[in-house]
Structures are given as structure tokens and as C-alpha cells.
Amino acid sequence: MSTSTRLPSILLVGCGKMGGAMLDGWLACGLPPSAVIDRHRDTLPAPHVLVPSLGDLPASFQPDVIVLAVKPQKADAVLETLARRFARATLLSVMAGRSIASLSRVYSQAATDTAPVFIRAMPNTPSTLGAGMTGLYASPDATPEQKQHCDSLMRAVGQTVWVDTEQQIDAVTGISGSGPAYVFLLAELLEKAGVEQGLPQATARTLARATLYGAGQMLHSLPTDAAELRRNVTSPGGTTAEALGVLMASDAWPASTSQAVAAAVRRAGELAG
Numbered sequence: 715m716s717t718s719t720r721l722p723s724i725l726l727v728g729c730g731k732m733g734g735a736m737l738d739g740w741l742a743c744g745l746p747p748s749a750v751i752d753r754h755r756d757t758l759p760a761p762h763v764l765v766p767s768l769g770d771l772p773a774s775f776q777p778d779v780i781v782l783a784v785k786p787q788k789a790d791a792v793l794e795t796l797a798r799r800f801a802r803a804t805l806l807s808v809m810a811g812r813s814i815a816s817l818s819r820v821y822s823q824a825a826t827d828t829a830p831v832f833i834r835a836m837p838n839t840p841s842t843l844g845a846g847m848t849g850l851y852a853s854p855d856a857t858p859e860q861k862q863h864c865d866s867l868m869r870a871v872g873q874t875v876w877v878d879t880e881q882q883i884d885a886v887t888g889i890s891g892s893g894p895a896y897v898f899l900l901a902e903l904l905e906k907a908g909v910e911q912g913l914p915q916a917t918a919r920t921l922a923r924a925t926l927y928g929a930g931q932m933l934h935s936l937p938t939d940a941a942e943l944r945r946n947v948t949s950p951g952g953t954t955a956e957a958l959g960v961l962m963a964s965d966a967w968p969a970s971t972s973q974a975v976a977a978a979v980r981r982a983g984e985l986a987g
Contacts, residue, residue: 721870722778722863724748725771725800727792729755732808733783735842739871742844749775768795776800779863782807782817786985790820797824804860806867808835810887811985814853814880831856833864834883836891837871846872847893849886851879884986888978896974901926 721743726733729752737750741759749763749771758764765771780800784792786809796803797820807817814832821830833856837848848868852861861876868874877883901922908918932943948954961967 721745721866724867725775725777725780726750726752726783727768727780727796728752728783728785730783732837732839732841733781735839735846736781736783736808736837736867736871739841739844740867743870748777768799771799778804779860779867780805781867782809784809786810786812789817793817793820794824797821797828797830800830801825801828803828803830804833804856804863805830806833806835806864808837810836810891811982813986814851816986818853831860833861834880835864835868836883836886837868838890839894841871844871847890848872848874849883849890850874850876851883852876881983884979884982887982888975891982892978896971897926897930 721740723746724740725748726737729737729750733752734755740748741762745762747761747763749765750758751765751768751771753766755764763772763775780796780803782789782792782805789807789809789812796805805817805821807814814834817832818830821828831853833850833852835848835850837846840846841848846868848871850861850864850868852864865874865876875886877886904922904925905915905918908921909915913921929943932938933940936943938946944958948958
């Protein structure tokens with residue numbers, strides 16, 4: 715999804731699956747001259763700079779936003795190095811399970827005269843296709859301009875929502891961050907059920923995937939409540955009603971979905987420390 719707002723220049727630290735997906739979206743939307751630190755990516759189009767380490771950056775380079783897309787367990791070493799180079803910075807973290815308090819503590823201990831602003835983002839893997847969903851939370855000292863910079867970056871790869879408390883980022887993780895896996899599981903199970911009912915696997919896969927795609931398009935395009943869309947498909951006494959009678963039993967989807975999301979939210983909180 716493109717954005718009409720000018721993107722900020724960035725320093726992207728880490729260019730794995732999520733970092734790479736976001737970078738591709740940003741490049742397509744006219745990213746200003748920026749830099750990427752990554753030891754595994756081979757090329758980056760001019761005028762952008764690809765370097766293997768922070769020490770290889772041009773001395774004059776000063777990004778609008780530093781995007782942290784490294785593994786959480788590597789974050790401390792990265793932050794300590796960044797703090798010595800960028801005293802006053804806007805840092806956008808897309809790492810799960812690292813609170814702003816923990817990130818700020820590492821940054822400040824490395825250079826006591828720093829004044830960084832941290833913003834957390836929880837994107838999801840459809841960002842690869844420009845169809846991502848990202849929840850964002852900003853520390854109280856973030857300026858409107860800093861928030862706009864980060865919002866513009868994440869809207870370049872999908873949609874954004876802002877939450878009022880950092881704890882709510884854990885809920886975002888449980889719904890949209892982990893959510894694609896729930897949908898993929900449903901596709902997997904529908905395909906398996908189709909084979910069990912005598913369909914060739916290729917046919918069952920096409921039916922499952924196309925059905926999820928079409929239903930998703932309706933949810934995305936229509937203002938109608940999801941419950942109403944479900945009722946519109948369900949004729950009394952028909953085949954859909956028979957299937958939903960199983961899926962909507964008290965010990966089936968209503969309970970297991972809430973339990974699954976709660977488990978993801980709980981784990982996100984544990985990882986944040």
C-alpha cells in the first residue's frame with residue numbers, strides 16, 4: 715500500500731524476512747537516501763548505502779529514523795553501538811518481546827547524555843505483499859513529527875493502528891502479529907478435510923485458499939459486520955448451519971480462539987520481561 719506522505723530517511727539495522735519485506739515496500743514508495751546494516755544482503759540500489767556494520771557508515775549520515783529489525787537477543791549489543799553514534803534519535807523497534815523501558819535502559823547506560831525516543835511497531839508477514847497490519851505505540855516524549863515518520867513507514871507496507879498503552883501491543887501481537895498463522899492453519903485444515911472427503915489434494919487446496927481469499931476480500935471491502943456476513947451465508951437448516959453447529963459449540967471455536975489469543979498475549983508479556 716503506497717502512502718502520499720513523504721517517507722523519512724532511515725537506518726535499517728537488520729534485513730531478514732520482516733526487515734527485507736519492509737525495505738522492499740519502502741523502496742517502492744520512494745525512500746529518501748538511506749542506509750542498511752546487514753551482512754547477508756548483496757545489493758541495494760543507489761543512492762542507498764549497504765554496509766556490514768555501523769562502523770562502515772558514512773560519517774555524515776544522520777537518518778530521520780533508526781529501524782531496529784534484529785533478533786531481540788541481539789538488540790543490546792546493537793543499541794550500545796548505536797548510542798555512541800546517535801545521541802538523539804528516533805528508534806522504531808519492530809522486535810517482539812522488548813519493552814521500551816528495557817531498550818531505553820540499554821541505550822542510556824551506553825551513553826548517559828543520550829535522549830532517544832522509542833516507538834514500537836508490531837507488523838505482520840503480509841507486509842511482504844503490501845497488505846500488512848501494524849500496531850504502533852509511542853513513548854510519551856515522542857513528537858507528532860516522530861510519530862508521523864514511523865506511521866508513514868509502516869503505512870507504506872499496509873495499514874496502521876495506534877494503541878494508547880504499551881501493554882496493548884501485546885494484544886496486537888496476539889491478534890494481527892500472530893494472526894496470519896491462524897489463517898494459514900485454517901487453510902491447512904480445510905485442505906486436509908477436503909482430501910478426507912474424497913477430493914484430490916490440488917483441488918482441495920485451491921478451494922480452501924480461494925475461499926479464504928474471497929472471504930478476506932469481503933471483510934476488507936464491505937462495511938458489514940463479520941457476524942452479519944456469517945449470517946448471510948447461513949441458511950436455516952442448511953449445510954453451513956450444520957457445520958457452524960459444530961464449530962460454534964461452546965467448547966469449539968468460541969473457547970479455543972479466545973484461549974489461543976490469550977496464550978499469545980501472555981507469552982508476549984513474558985518475553986517483554
